[in-house]
Structures are given as C-alpha cells and as structure tokens.
Amino acid sequence: MSLDEQTVRKVARLANIEIQDDDVDRIGTQLSGILQWVEQLGEVDTDNVEPLANVVNIDLHLREDEVTDGDCADKVLANAPEETQGFFVVPKVVEQEG
C-alpha cells in the first residue's frame, strides 16, 4: 500500500507534526515502506487464533488503593516552559479538545 499526499498530511496533522511541502513525497515513500513491511504479517494464517497480549505467562499486576505518590509539584513543573502559581502556562486554547 502506498500513501498519497493527502493521507501523509492527515497523519502529520493527527500526530501534531509540522512537515514541509517538499518533504511530503519522501515521507510518503518511507511510511509506505513501513506499511508494506508490516503488511507481510497478513500472510500468516491467524484464523481461530486468540490474540496474544504477551509472550510470557503473567497476569496484569494490580496495586492497592493507597496514596503513595504525588506532592511533588516542583518536579512535575521542572520542565515546564512557563509556570505560575503552580500551574502550567500554555498558549491559549479554547474549544478544540479532542
């Protein structure tokens, strides 16, 4: 499967990645290559085979409901480009949540 320009631009937008116009062709070719490689898996017959979540026989680990973490606003905010009064500060965003 080969990706057309429109699809490449859409994937970029969904990934929040800005791409230059003259990069679209090159990226499209690369992405197509990756897709073709993964599509080879389609050759394996998986009818009547349960999906495998992991290859070792372990169960999901759960934890007790206790407060054991948090109270480290300084660490959480350490890499914030901008902060005030304990808040992250970001360019204004209105009404475009996912």
Added chain:
Amino acid sequence: MAKLIQGETGEWEIVIGMEVHAQVIAKSKLFSGASTQFGAEPNSQVSLVDAAMPGMLPVLNEYVVEQAVRTGLGLNSKINNVSVFERKNYFYPDLPQGYQISQYEHPIVGEGVIEIDLPDGTVKEIGITRLHLEQDAGKSMHDQHPTKSFVDLNRSGCALMEIVSEPDIRGPEEAAAYLSKLRMILRYLGTCDGNMEEGSMRADVNISVRKPGGPLGTRAEIKNVNSVKAVQQAIDYEVQRQIEIIEDGGEVDQETRLWDPNKGETRSMRSKEEAHDYRYFPDPDLLPLHVSNDQIENIRTTLPELPDQKKHRFMDDYGLSLYDASVLIAEQQRAEFYEDVANDNDAKLAANWVINELLGILNKNETKLSDSPITAEKLSGLIKLISDDTISGKIAKDVFADMYETGKAAADIVEEKGLKQVTDTGAIEAIVDEVIAENPDNVGAYKGGKDKLFGFFVGQVMKKTQGKANPAVVNELLKKKLG
C-alpha cells in the same frame, strides 16, 4: 409516554442517548498512587505517571476495578471477565500523555438496564449499553490571562466510569429522570458521589429527532451539561434547533456542540471530523484485565439494597404509591429516616408526614435532613399521638411547627399547651348543644335540606374547643342531634 414536539410539518419524536462520566470514589488514581482529593493546590496531586514523564508505567488500582464491577452489578449489567485498556489518541494541553487510557472494544461492563421513575407516576426501562474505565484529563483555565491558558493536572489520571445508555430516552423529563436515577444508584453503591457542581459526574447528551417511529435522525453530541436542569434546557434548545433546520430543508450535522448555560444555547465545538480519529489501539503497557466469576460474586455480596429494590419493597411492604416510594428512596438517609418512623406507626401516615410536612419545611428552609431539628424518633412520637387520638391531625400540624422551632418532643408540647384532644362525649355534647342553640336559623335551613351547612356546625364546635374536639365524635353527635 414519549413527549412529541409539534413542528410546522407535523410531530417530531426526540431520541436521546446519554454518556455519563462518573469519577470513581477511590483514594488514589486509576494508574498512579497520587491522591484524588478535590480542591488541592494545583499540581500537588500529580505523580510522574500522571504527568506522563518518559518511562513511567501505569499500574492499575484494584479497588477501582472492584468499584466498576460493583457499579455494573448495580446497573443490572453483564460483567466481562476480560477487558482491555486501549489508548485514545488526541492532543490537548490538559492531556500530557497525548492519549487517554480508556477501554474501547472490550469494556469491563456490558449490557444492562435500569428503571426510571417519571413525573406522571409511570416507570420506564432504559438500556445500559456499557460501562468502561478511563482516565480523567487535567483542568484548563482559560479566563486567567488574555493570551494564555493555565493547566492543573490534579485531576489527570483520576478514574472515571463512562456509562453509556441506549438511545431509549425520549425527552427532557426522561433524561432528567435517567440522570437522577443513575446518580442515586451510584450514591447508594458508594462508587461516585454524584456531585455535578464539582464535576465528579458529567453528562454528554446525544440528541436527534425523527418522525414518530421513523428512521433515526442525525445526532448531535452536547457537552458541558452539568446539572439535571441544564440537561433539560439543553435538550429543549437543541431539539428546536434541529427541527428548524430539517423543516427549512437543511440537514443536521453530526457534530459535538457545547452547552452555554449563560446564553442558554448550544454551539458547534469542532467541525473537523478528523478530530474524532482517535486511532485506538491496546495499551502495550497494560495486559488484559481478568475478573473471575468468584471475584464478581464476592463483590455482589457487598451490594446494598438498591434504589429500585427499596422502591418496590416500600410499595409492597408499606403499601406506598410509586410516587411516595420514589420520593422516599431518593436518598439513602431519607429512606432510613422514613423506615424508622414507619416501623412504629401507620406506614402511609408516616409517609405523608415525612414527605409533605418534614421534607416540605426542610426544603423551604434549605435545611438538610441530617440537620433536621425533628428527628425520626420525635416525628414518630408525634404520629403516635395522632394515631391514638390524643391530638387531631389539624392540631398535629401546629405541634409539628412548634417542634421544628424548638426541637421539643411532641408529647411535651401537647402537655404544656394543653392541646389534648377532647374525646369526652359529655363535654363535646354540651358544646354541640350550645352551637345548636345559638344558630336556630342555620338549624332550620339544614333541616330544610341545606346539607352543606353540616360543615358550618362542625366548624363552630371546633372553634369553641380550639380544635381539640375529636372530629369523629363531633360528627357523630351533630348527626344525631340535627338528624
């Protein structure tokens, strides 16, 4: 009975499905050990997992799983032995991971059904499609700065249950009844506090209109409806908007709209459909969640009597109407209060006093039942005095008002004020005779066929006894003497 809306081209039927996000009552978050306490300093309840620092791994909270199963059982729903956490991908500043861990194809709870109680005294079943667990996002504030938004991640990663209904809801009243009943069930179960003001329960409303019985119309999803009243207003507005579009020859867009409570309108929120391209895939950091039948049965034994069970028991055991039973079960504490009063007294009389008098006056004074100056024991004492004819129902209302003011026991007030009902036939007879002697004209008219005057005589006797004469004795004597 479904509410139909009259448009210019005939009647329209409203079709509604609801998605309710309920914050799970738990000490810590869904995948981290940070606290879920409301109202803390910004970013003080954020672990590095919640902040999505590279390399941090989510570890599932077992109590939240139990809460979700408990809720599923309370919604009479199928519990799925295997469920899967997936990533829902989108970008927003209050979602540091760039994806929300949610459940998609394999939710923890499947189909179920709850009963809703409608204002006209009927009951309707609303189907539950599913319940799944997911992470809450952080909170953005847009009004603190002209060009910046402030982000607090305290809420980020708190456990939410998204409860999805079938499109069985047919109008604003049913939507309100559904939301109220759902909140009631969650509170009974102790799985969500149902506090819509603090945002621990939030509703998205999917609304479409169609010709009665016709194919489903295109729906709009309304967000930000944060009270039962707002749900009703948003539906009323949105239904009119859609009918007008269709009747003018247009088409309703399938889109997300935002309810603006100040303007009383909904407005389009996102137009690009690719915003909905969430590219779900199983979270590689989390294995599938297994819940055994033994675990489910153990959790089942922890269920309290649920609102609908209580409602039916009140109707069966106490002979209450659906309406009275629905009012009394609305809060667990209220139901307990009622049972404390009813167990010592005539159950219907107890229901009348709790609903009409006590809840009436508490409501008027904006007082909570837990702060009521009249306890269940005291109200019970008052009703006993009515039942054993110590006081009449009319005097009882005065005693009740006094009790509410002073917090005194009914018997003490009756004693102090000398309000005991006169049941002594001799004493009442003397007064009846007096009234007859003082009103010869009316006696004549009554005997001449003006039956309605009987009430006048009763009233006169009551006036002379300050309301203390036993009404049954008064009636009987008057009938005999005037007869």
